[in-house]
Amino acid sequence: FSTNVHSKTLDKNKPCKRFVLYYHDILFNGTNTANATSAAATNSTNLGNFNFGKIVVFDDPMTKDDHLLSPPVARAQGFYFYDMKDEFNAWFSYTLIFNSTEHKGTINIMGADMIAEETRDLSVVGGTGDFFMTRGIATFRGETIQGFSYFRLRMDIKLYECY
Amino acid sequence: FSTNVHSKTLDKNKPCKRFVLYYHDILFNGTNTANATSAAATNSTNLGNFNFGKIVVFDDPMTKDDHLLSPPVARAQGFYFYDMKDEFNAWFSYTLIFNSTEHKGTINIMGADMIAEETRDLSVVGGTGDFFMTRGIATFRGETIQGFSYFRLRMDIKLYECY
């Protein structure tokens, strides 16, 4: 006899930990080294007009409010790429790195960033340190896009496994 | 005293949800924009003759049967790359996106696609929406390879954590 202890025991409305952070991405344009937080590792392909195949590596500041210049409380390190030929759509895999008196540890996240949706959910697939073995949901909301020079995402991190 | 509630409670033969979907990949060749579902973001390196280092970004249809032109029930968005110098072998990380009356939500998957094996298992590492917090196994089977223009994979998705 075997049963699945994981069945139907989580309530989406009751994360064991939750916080909202803002992600700021300033793409390197060849001259803005001092300010840039990300750079395109590949060029777009010619499949459509929406950057299909452009892979961007980032080391972005995460802040508690939506101001780019607020003191970062974490870094987001990872990559995204564009993956649709008829609209802007992206896919992310990255790590939130906390190294402050408040939190030390990392949270690993991956999933589709369906830009056309007002909000979209990605998976928190693991964590370390203060976030040891955590899992959960990261809800993205696009806030500002300034061409390809700057964009900001609101990330609502809801953790449902806390140890 | 501490115990691990996760020990030995799952039966591989009793997923809480299971479905089979077919993944269709049509690589962009520079002229097939209308049909292409993926594109190479990088060229192959010169390490061996099996496309080592070629990274392909995709937005592929998923169908319930093995016909390319059947109505898609989901999209698979993500990437794969080739990673062996002496045979074709790949690695995948991607999201299944469901947006129908039947299912809304995503499933995130990653792992090695050992093409030489008849079947190979990847990890379902998370889910959102109808697949909130799921985990499981995605078993790949290669079905058809038409040079570099088209290939199809059977993906047998077995979920062992359902909420």
Place this chain on the structure above:
Amino acid sequence: FSTNVHSKTLDKNKPCKRFVLYYHDILFNGTNTANATSAAATNSTNLGNFNFGKIVVFDDPMTKDDHLLSPPVARAQGFYFYDMKDEFNAWFSYTLIFNSTEHKGTINIMGADMIAEETRDLSVVGGTGDFFMTRGIATFRGETIQGFSYFRLRMDIKLYECY
């Protein structure tokens, strides 16, 4: 009423399985095809002087001791990239593949490799075969770096969910 069965039930000091393996990476330089185990899929960007944006695909041997020429007990297939503009720092996502009499199966791992830290933790996000549905922590320690031709990482794999 809903409760979270996953709360506070794991002890970091009591993994259900643990092993240490050594990862050996020999980067392709254009001529060392016989020995190379990895290759750069992209060039570095010009953002800083620390290889920002360079993506390396690998199929590396894993050994039980720290000798490159010891018999591999697993392969590590996946990729890493450099992602900081003012120091060397990396990010990994990969699969450990076991195919021996001792173990058959895979372990999937992702996370930040903060090279400047003496040790750093990544997430084990899933597993297959003998490692069915596992989760845990992979602790990296850099051991040797010989320019860009060879480096070795000690990976201490601690699994906390074993089925």
